[in-house]
Amino acid sequence: MTKEVVPDIVIARLPRYLQCLNLMAKEGLHTVSSGVLAERLGTTAAQIRKDLSYFGGFGKQGSGYPIYSLIEALQEILNLDRIWQVAVVGAGDLGRALTRYQGFPRRGIEIKLLFDVDPKLVGTKVGPITIQHVDYLEKEIRHHDIKIGVLAVPAEYAQKIADRMVKAGIEGILNYAPVSLILPETVHAQHIDPVLQLQTMMYYLGED
Amino acid sequence: MTKEVVPDIVIARLPRYLQCLNLMAKEGLHTVSSGVLAERLGTTAAQIRKDLSYFGGFGKQGSGYPIYSLIEALQEILNLDRIWQVAVVGAGDLGRALTRYQGFPRRGIEIKLLFDVDPKLVGTKVGPITIQHVDYLEKEIRHHDIKIGVLAVPAEYAQKIADRMVKAGIEGILNYAPVSLILPETVHAQHIDPVLQLQTMMYYLGED
DNA sequence: TAGATTGTTAATCGATTAACAATC
DNA sequence: TAGATTGTTAATCGATTAACAATC
Numbered sequence: 461m462t463k464e465v466v467p468d469i470v471i472a473r474l475p476r477y478l479q480c481l482n483l484m485a486k487e488g489l490h491t492v493s494s495g496v497l498a499e500r501l502g503t504t505a506a507q508i509r510k511d512l513s514y515f516g517g518f519g520k521q522g523s524g525y526p527i528y529s530l531i532e533a534l535q536e537i538l539n540l541d542r543i544w545q546v547a548v549v550g551a552g553d554l555g556r557a558l559t560r561y562q563g564f565p566r567r568g569i570e571i572k573l574l575f576d577v578d579p580k581l582v583g584t585k586v587g588p589i590t591i592q593h594v595d596y597l598e599k600e601i602r603h604h605d606i607k608i609g610v611l612a613v614p615a616e617y618a619q620k621i622a623d624r625m626v627k628a629g630i631e632g633i634l635n636y637a638p639v640s641l642i643l644p645e646t647v648h649a650q651h652i653d654p655v656l657q658l659q660t661m662m663y664y665l666g667e668d
Numbered sequence: 669m670t671k672e673v674v675p676d677i678v679i680a681r682l683p684r685y686l687q688c689l690n691l692m693a694k695e696g697l698h699t700v701s702s703g704v705l706a707e708r709l710g711t712t713a714a715q716i717r718k719d720l721s722y723f724g725g726f727g728k729q730g731s732g733y734p735i736y737s738l739i740e741a742l743q744e745i746l747n748l749d750r751i752w753q754v755a756v757v758g759a760g761d762l763g764r765a766l767t768r769y770q771g772f773p774r775r776g777i778e779i780k781l782l783f784d785v786d787p788k789l790v791g792t793k794v795g796p797i798t799i800q801h802v803d804y805l806e807k808e809i810r811h812h813d814i815k816i817g818v819l820a821v822p823a824e825y826a827q828k829i830a831d832r833m834v835k836a837g838i839e840g841i842l843n844y845a846p847v848s849l850i851l852p853e854t855v856h857a858q859h860i861d862p863v864l865q866l867q868t869m870m871y872y873l874g875e876d
Numbered sequence: 877t878a879g880a881t882t883g884t885t886a887a888t889c890g891a892t893t894a895a896c897a898a899t900c
Numbered sequence: 901t902a903g904a905t906t907g908t909t910a911a912t913c914g915a916t917t918a919a920c921a922a923t924c
Contacts, residue, residue, distance in 0.1 A: 467915075475867035480848060493881060501848050505881090506917055513883055521882045522924040538867050539874035546866075553768050557761040558862070563846055567863050607873055608866065632869040634862060638771055640688060640709050648872045650865040654766070654842060655775050657858040658754075658816065659683035659746050661840040664856045665815055666747040675891075701905060713905090714893055721907055729906045730900040 466514045471538075473511055476501060478534045485527050493524035543568050547601050547630070549621050550612030551576035551591045554636055558610060559586045571610075573600050594621070601628040608632045615639045674722045679746075681719055684709060686742045693735050701732035751776050755809055755838070757829050758820035759784035759799045762844055766818060767794045779818075781808050802829070809836040819843045 480500050484492055494505040501508075512518055512525075515537055519525040535541050546564075548555050551574055558564075559571050574586060575594040582593045592600060601609070609625040611618055611633060618637035625633060632648040635641055638656075643649055688708050692700055702713035709716075720726055720733075723745055727733040743749050754772075756763050759782050766772075767779050782794060783802040790801045800808060809817070817833040819826050819841060826845035833841060840856040843849055846864075851857055 469915075471871050472868045474871070475864040476848065478867070479846065479864065483847070495881080500850075502850065504917075506919095507915095509881090509883065510916080517883060519882050520924055521922070522880050524881065537871065539870045540867060544866070544870060553765040557765040560761050561862075563863055567867075569863065569866060608869065610862075632866075632873050634865060634869070638687065639691070640684065642708075642710065648869045650869060652860055652862060652865065654769075654818075654860060655771055655777065656683040656687065657842060657860065658752070658777060658840075659686070659748060659775075660680045661816065661842070661856045661858060662747045662752060663679050663682070663745065665840050677891075703905085712893075714895095715891095717905090717907065718892080725907060727906050728900055729898070730904045732905065 470511045470514060473503075473507075474534055474538055477508065477511070478531060478538070478540075481527055481531050481534070485531060489527055491524050491526055494519070497525070540568055543570050544608055545570050545572040545604060545606050546608045546610055547571075547573035547575070547597075547604075547606045547625075548610040548612060549575045549594060549597065549625070550614075550636075551578070551581050551586065552612065555610075555612035556586050558612060558636075559589055572604055572606060575600075597621075597624055598628040601625070601630060606630065608634070611635045611637050611641075613637055678719045678722060681711075681715075682742055682746055685716065685719070686739060686746070686748075689735055689739050689742070693739060697735055699732050699734055702727070705733070748776055751778050752816055753778050753780040753812060753814050754816045754818055755779075755781035755783070755805075755812075755814045755833075756818040756820055757783045757802060757805065757833070758822075758844075759786070759789050759794065760820065763818075763820035764794050766820060766844075767797055780812055780814060783808075805829075805832055806836040809833070809838060814838065816840045816842070819845050819849075821845055823847045 477497070480497060494508045498505045498508050515533070518530050518533055546569055548559055548571055555574065559574055564571060571589060574589045574591050575597055576582060576591050577594050581591050584591055607630060609630040611621060613621055615638050618635065618639050619641055622633055622641050622643060626644060626647055631646070633641070633643070635649055635651045638653050641649055685705070688705060702716045706713040706716050723741070726738050726741055754777055756767055756779055763782065767782055772779060779797060782797045782799050783805055784790060784799050785802050789799050792799055815838060817838040819829060821829055823845050826843065826847050827849055830841055830849050830851060834852060834855055839854070841849070841851070843857055843859045846861050849857055
């Protein structure tokens, strides 16, 4: 029983499919074909059918995919059928904006811990969360058994904090700091850097 | 004279090379081999050499790449040898955090305009920028000849604002709203959605 | 039934990797 | 010179697309 491996790039597309399907459900649709879904997502019907087929046959010939049950299937595949708790390190503008971001609780993500080094910030609240000193990072992450960390610290501290997160049991890191982290292969990392994305665009906007 | 097309994915990697090279320059290094650079970036030497070779031969056999001149070359390739002005729409937590973000001016990105619909916000300042009413979006973008827009509005308004940006002459959009935008092929878009990135991770973290 | 659309296979396309002659 | 490392070509690998039988 050799389980076929699903390419990373396929996994990365599933949340987008899910997002679009949720929107369509909200619009009152019940069924969608791969062609219509593809158009809304700016991709191709063949790709959507191929991607979904890694996990099973969710559609019906002639009519397409039932939106509700496909949403449920994708949520289960992505392990979204539960609440994930997250620890944020860095309570500057960005860390605070993330902690307040409504899109997280709405989609099953709960920011449970928020850390900073600045004694002026420690003890103050961001929404319902009290900022704790970063010295307690390991203890608190272990105590709450948190698996996902968000790095919102300056570049020069990012690697150190990431190392500490990993030692504390973190298995996934969302990195907002403008540096490439060196991490064990067992840890899953995602990098968000608006500057890198803008610089990519600037290449194409050059002909002015 | 058929100019070879450089794959998008190569372009997307160049800013990361540049970021790493800048860090190395700061550390006092003068020269770096593709192998060392690859290790720092978590990629392979062959890929770095191949990527750079699309644009010319920047290295020297035996010693590697001179860091300074490679930085300069990459900056020129990516059109970073000038200041890019940007308009941000949406002055909520996120829009304000982006407007204050130090990483932008440091790397040649100047947030010039900031818009919102909320009359309580219009007229107030975020750093040196005064929030303007979104009604003036077209007029101001045209007046300053701005080519890059950042979307930091709720999902339901994102497509409409994007359409207005495009009509006003915007050619690149950095989209923080959790929706897939439908845009003309001439417009370059980048999507930042932390929820989608976290959901991708959750697939791999599932075995708990 | 006839039309539509899936799931899947095979063909194509493109990107990554390996290997090595050239050369600093 | 000998060792190191580039730039490039060819081989490999993987992902996308096209096509179509199956079937709702």
